[in-house]
Structures are given as structure tokens and as C-alpha cells.
């Protein structure tokens with residue numbers, strides 16, 4: 001049972017203070033759990049910013065995956081407004097995700113070195129939720145499951161995601177059902193493999209942009225382009241933050257570091273949406 005208390009300052013009713021157990025806020029948000037998951041590995045006061053920013057990004061990844069799964073499901077049901085709403089929410093969330101770089105975007109090598117060795121072989125490369133995002137974008141890769149063999153739940157979730165159609169697969173199937181000429185081999189492709197750009201898919205987008213610039217296909221194309229651009233921005237902000245913090249040293253995950261990230265950041269999500277633009 002809870003009691004209302006008076007606020008002597010304002011004379012208005014103040015929030016309830018007494019609860020039998022944990023607060024309803026705690027029961028819903030689990031803030032106590034969330035704020036006790038920070039276990040820095042060094043004594044450096046700057047490490048907490050690295051750890052919490054990484055955790056915050058994991059939460060954004062989780063929400064964005066949820067939105068793209070929602071969008072994919074809506075498209076499966078030919079619910080374009082539902083898909084557009086989920087994509088729109090994801091772009092706001094991607095912008096917030098990208099803004100989260102700020103605490104890590106200005107590290108000097110000495111500052112990063114203060115806790116870098118404590119990270120051992122730990123690397124964002126091992127983020128399973130980031131792979132879930134990539135898989136939804138069509139960037140499938142079975143080898144990305146290998147690091148997670150020792151974590152059954154994570155591995156099972158990733159394996160399921162690998163074999164499910166990506167968001168982009170659902171977009172193309174939706175367009176085909178609406179009469180767009182998406183080739184059969186694209187529709188029947190092995191969805192567990194990396195999506196390969198297709199000339200006819202590019203033509204479908206190019207024709208829609210040229211002939212029906214105000215149409216629904218273009219509105220969907222623009223929502224996806226927004227997503228693609230914001231993912232590209234995350235990758236490039238990550239690249240610049242890495243370049244500032246560690247130059248061209250090898251990564252804690254064992255890669256060549258910046259040189260490897262440069263190649264990854266050069267990729268374009270939803271490739272035909274970019275190449276089609278030259279033909280409009």
C-alpha cells in the first residue's frame with residue numbers, strides 16, 4: 001500500500017513515497033540491475049565512460065533490431081504503414097546511437113592506453129547484437145557465429161537470425177507482391193548468404209524514383225536510405241574514434257585495426273538504393 005504525502009513548499013499533492021516492496025519503477029525498468037552491471041577492469045577513471053558507452057550502444061542495437069524485426073514482419077503482412085512507422089522510429093534511435101560516440105570520440109592514445117590492456121582480447125567485433133543488425137540489413141555471414149559457440153543462447157539467436165529473411169529480403173518480396181519485377185532468383189535466394197546486388201533490382205528502384213517520385217515505393221526506398229546512411233555514419237564515427245585512440249595499431253580483437261575497419265566502413269547498406277541514383 002502507498003501513501004500520498006504533502007509537499008509543504010507547493011501545497012500540492014506530492015508523489016507517493018511508501019511501497020511494500022520494490023518501487024513500480026524498479027519493477028518495470030530494473031534500474032537496480034542495469035546500474036550494477038558496470039565492472040571496470042582497470043583503476044583508470046576514464047574506463048567507466050568506455051564501458052557505459054559500449055553498454056548504452058548495446059541497448060540501442062537491441063532496440064533497433066526490434067524495430068527492424070517489426071518492420072520486416074509488417075512487410076510480410078503487406079502492412080506498409082506499420083513498416084514505415086518502425087523504420088522511422090529506428091532512424092531516431094540510430095541518430096541517438098550515433099550521438100553516443102561523443103564520450104569516446106576524443107580519446108588520446110595515452111588515455112585509451114590507460115585501460116586498453118585490461119580489455120585483453122575483448123572487442124566490439126564480438127558483439128552478437130551488432131551482428132543481428134548486420135544480418136537484418138542483408139549482411140549475412142555464417143562465420144560470425146563462430147565466436148559465440150560457447151554461449152548457447154546467443155548462438156541459437158544468431159543462428160535463427162542467419163536463416164531468417166533479412167529486412168531487405170522482406171522489402172523485395174513485398175515489392176514483388178505489388179507487381180514490381182524482382183527476379184525469381186533474388187526472391188528464392190539462400191537468405192543465410194550475404195545479399196548480392198542485382199541489376200534488375202537496381203532497375204526497379206531506378207524506375208520508381210524516375211517515374212513515381214512521390215509514390216509509396218520511393219517513400220519506402222527513402223526510409224531505407226535513411227537507415228543505410230545512419231548505419232554508414234555509425235561505422236565511420238567508429239572508424240574515426242578508433243583512428244584517434246590507437247592510430248594504426250592492431251585491434252584487441254586481432255584484426256589489422258583501422259585498415260580493417262576502413263574496408264568494413266566502405267560498404268553500402270541496401271546497395272541498389274545507392275547505385276540506382278545514378279540512373280534517375
Ligand code: HEM
Nearest residue numbers: 054057123124125127130242245251252253254255257264
Ligand atoms: C575508442 C573506442 C574504440 C576503439 C579504439 C575500437 C576499436 C575497434 C577495432 C580496432 C575493431 C576491429 C576488430 C578488432 O581487431 O578489435 C573494432 C571492431 C568493432 N567495434 Fe570497436 N572500438 C571502439 C569502441 C567501440 C564501441 C563503443 C562499440 C560499441 C559496441 C564498438 C563496436 C565495435 C563493433 C561492432 C566492431 C565490429 C565491426 C565490424 O564487424 O565491422 N567499438 N573496434
